[in-house]
Amino acid sequence: MNPSVPDCDVAIIGAGPAGAAAAARLSQLGQRVHVIERSHFPRFSIGESLLPQSMAYLDAAGLLETVQAAGYQPKNGAAFTHRARTTTIDFRDKTTPGWGTTYQVERADFDQRLIHAAESYGATLEFGTTVSAFDADPERPTLQLDDEHGGTRRLSARFVLDASGYGRVLARLESLERDPRAEPRMAIFSHVADGIDEAAFDREKILIGVHPEDSGIWFWLIPFAEGRASVGVVGDIAALTAQGDTPEARWRALLDQEPRFRHLLRNAKRLREVGEIRGYAASVTRLHGPGYALLGNAGEFLDPVFSSGITIALHSAHLAAPLVDRQLRGGEVDWEDEFETPLRSGVETFRAFVEAWYAGTLQTIVFHEAPPPHFKRWISAVLAGYAWDHENPFVTASRRRLAALAEVCGHRDEVRS
Structure with a gap:
């Protein structure tokens, strides 16, 4: 040497x-x-x-x-559900050129x-x-x-x-x-054989659910190939830990509280131990x-x-x-x-979107019945990962643009109520 x-x-x-x-x-x-x-x-x-x-x-x-x-399971966008409202964002319908899937x-x-x-x-x-x-x-x-x-x-x-x-x-x-300038939250998660038999369920989109009573708590369902899925819930540490004495008890109790997830996963079988990450x-x-x-x-x-x-x-x-x-x-x-x-x-662009989600402003935009189409395509580009495209006004002035669009969409904390 x-x-x-x-x-x-x-x-x-x-x-x-x-x-x-x-x-x-x-x-x-x-x-x-x-x-x-x-x-x-x-x-x-x-x-x-x-x-x-x-x-x-x-x-x-x-x-x-x-x-x-x-x-792997192809993905082309995200679906969102809250109470009786559902909506989708298709990553192929975006302003920034490049991959949409x-x-x-x-x-x-x-x-x-x-x-x-x-x-x-x-x-x-x-x-x-x-x-x-x-x-x-x-x-x-x-x-x-x-x-x-x-x-x-x-x-x-x-x-x-x-x-x-x-x-x-x-x-x-x-x-x-x-x-990190973020509220301390936790994630609880597992993998399942999802058993989803609903023909209309789109496996090419991640499903994000908002808790019907507390919009600071949200759920993910990520379909994999061959009928498997990742299922998790994220929220305030105190709110989630109050749901049970063990990670599995908390995970099951919370999933039962979201109607769409409860229905879709009624036949699911857990494949691995439920895990938790706190203060991530x-x-x-x-x-x-x-x-x-x-x-x-x-x-x-x-x-x-x-x-x-x-x-x-x-x-x-x-x-x-x-x-x-x-x-x-x-x-x-x-x-x-x-x-x-x-x-x-780009990290700061994503941060602005995360903060807007938990503040309720982005949820107002996402669940609005008819947001302005071009605005939706700008937002779709960011959510597709194009957070470094400085031609996109929702990249260059994320917080201001999101707040203004939420106001246009009638944000009055109705999603959080």
């Missing part, structure tokens, strides 16, 4: 979608990539409903054919396919290993790795990308965490530092309501990978202007 030569060019913490996309892209660009993952694949994860914008990022990373060959995926299979595709491009994978320490350095950042057998070693790189998701490794080790929102003071950058959930996570997590993760990898390659080849990179600022612009 030559101590003057780093162990790899790029070390990537985490083998989820952001890590896999960055690893695939950088390996194709000729960089020596080493991916460190603390778990073993396949492993369960939520965040199972993709957005159409993510398809372009998968394509750019050389991962699109892998996804298309997997036989995508997939709904079981993440255990999806993530494994992506990371092994990255391996086929030349990335080295290491599972069952935890990053326990980090030395930031603009030229030779170093990680301390602890394997599951008790071994510890140092790994040097020329650049480090943190794609550790909810583990948020560098955010913790570099003291980057900050208040996260934010950081910065997304880059000397010799490193944070991707996806390792930096910012908002809320699952519009399935933005994987799109943000893939967008961050799409931005970061060519910048890392350029820097390692001796070029100049302004990580603030070329990575952090553009990435955060």
